[in-house]
Amino acid sequence: MFELSLLFLFTATLVKIVPYLLLILLPFRSYYRYSLLKTMGAVFFFIIIFVLGAHLILPVGSTLLEWQIYYSTSASLLGLLLCFMLIKGNFFKIIFNFFVILCYAKDVDYYGIYLEAYILNTKTLGLDLGALVFCYILVLAFTFPFMWLFVTKLLLPVIQKKEQAAFWDFLWIVPFSFYALYHLGMDPDDSLAKAFINGKNALPIQLAWSTGTFLSFGMMLQMLKENIQNELLNNKLQVAALRIDLQRKEFDRLNNTIEETRRSRHNLRQHLVLIKHYVQEGDLPSLDNYLNKYIKAMDKDASLTVCENSYFNAIIQHYYSLAKEKNIEVELAFDLPKDLPLPETDTAVLLGNMFENALEACERQTSGRRFIQAKGAMVSGNMLAITVKNSFDHEIHKVGDAFISSKRDAKGIGTESIRIIAERYNGLAKFKINDGVFEASVLLSTQPDAPQSDK
Numbered sequence: 001m002f003e004l005s006l007l008f009l010f011t012a013t014l015v016k017i018v019p020y021l022l023l024i025l026l027p028f029r030s031y032y033r034y035s036l037l038k039t040m041g042a043v044f045f046f047i048i049i050f051v052l053g054a055h056l057i058l059p060v061g062s063t064l065l066e067w068q069i070y071y072s073t074s075a076s077l078l079g080l081l082l083c084f085m086l087i088k089g090n091f092f093k094i095i096f097n098f099f100v101i102l103c104y105a106k107d108v109d110y111y112g113i114y115l116e117a118y119i120l121n122t123k124t125l126g127l128d129l130g131a132l133v134f135c136y137i138l139v140l141a142f143t144f145p146f147m148w149l150f151v152t153k154l155l156l157p158v159i160q161k162k163e164q165a166a167f168w169d170f171l172w173i174v175p176f177s178f179y180a181l182y183h184l185g186m187d188p189d190d191s192l193a194k195a196f197i198n199g200k201n202a203l204p205i206q207l208a209w210s211t212g213t214f215l216s217f218g219m220m221l222q223m224l225k226e227n228i229q230n231e232l233l234n235n236k237l238q239v240a241a242l243r244i245d246l247q248r249k250e251f252d253r254l255n256n257t258i259e260e261t262r263r264s265r266h267n268l269r270q271h272l273v274l275i276k277h278y279v280q281e282g283d284l285p286s287l288d289n290y291l292n293k294y295i296k297a298m299d300k301d302a303s304l305t306v307c308e309n310s311y312f313n314a315i316i317q318h319y320y321s322l323a324k325e326k327n328i329e330v331e332l333a334f335d336l337p338k339d340l341p342l343p344e345t346d347t348a349v350l351l352g353n354m355f356e357n358a359l360e361a362c363e364r365q366t367s368g369r370r371f372i373q374a375k376g377a378m379v380s381g382n383m384l385a386i387t388v389k390n391s392f393d394h395e396i397h398k399v400g401d402a403f404i405s406s407k408r409d410a411k412g413i414g415t416e417s418i419r420i421i422a423e424r425y426n427g428l429a430k431f432k433i434n435d436g437v438f439e440a441s442v443l444l445s446t447q448p449d450a451p452q453s454d455k
Helices: 006-031 036-057 064-086 091-119 129-159 173-185 191-198 202-281 284-300 310-325 344-364 413-424
Strands: 329-335 371-379 383-391 428-434 437-445
Touching (some): 006 091, 006 129, 036 064, 091 129, 202 284, 310 329, 310 344, 344 413
Parallel strands (some): 329 371
Antiparallel strands (some): 428 437
């Protein structure tokens, strides 16, 4: 028995909480609700509350075992609450990361007690405070760099993706299950676990458990990482296909322009003959009327310029031409600057899917006015807003917030891609249906520090 002084409580809390808080908060550093200074202040306040709670709740003369129970319970509950307060992001991603780190914390607890019991031959399992602290810090110092690599190389690339994929709703169950089994069946604080630690085969079994746990996490994260890379590759393939299509259209336009130039040269002689006739006759009103009609005809045939941004302009021109070929009315209102800090890959996929969906809906329409209305502009300085409306007359199916593809009985790839790209740039995507009009709206950040898929 010994008194748990404030100095001990504060020191033990720093050693047993701060390293894990660092690992828990690291993957979400771009998701902090507050500035780094305020976040650190909140962490410090959490530590003070935790220490004062132990000092007030635990009676004088409490044992180290009683403090361990307080630590296990309070650190889990208060730590998870702290994460939700400091981090904005997917609820289930936070839980997944939290319990992965708690599994590591349980391993450090176990190996620290094992080292004290067997290497130092104390057999006291936590009553030799100096030996326990020394062994715990030794285990933590040896394993922390490996856990840091695990977090930064495997966990961080997956957690930082903006996509709210459905599997995150269930994936957290895996580390939670490992932690629950560990806590209930192998907790170093209970008598059953103490007997296990004293057992002959304790260390090999624990090593096998730890290895299996983090191999499971590692393989799962590696598969998710490869899935993300495949998604990026698919986006790039979509962009490549769109670029090829744009190049083909431009080639067709070039051929048409050459042919039109030949016809214009042939027709130009006729125009000049008529102009010469009006001049010789002195019929200036007829000449003026004829020239006005000719100028209007030339303006009508001029290339479409939607906005100053050349890449947006090229993509919109492409779909504008396709719509006109199908006799679909198109109204455009884009006011975008020449330079936008967005990668061409995501821009092409976003705009391409929005216009492609609208075009396909209009093509399927068998009655009524067929139209596409699109507009885009910068709002609040660094937010890009794009809206595309289109007519339709077919039935649209939904499951929850997801639209079902008209081509197959599955979630629509186009709307899902739009949603994913919006989330990737700290934005959102909304889809509305009203009286035969489908509206897709996107709002996303153009700040340089916004996550980018191809950088």
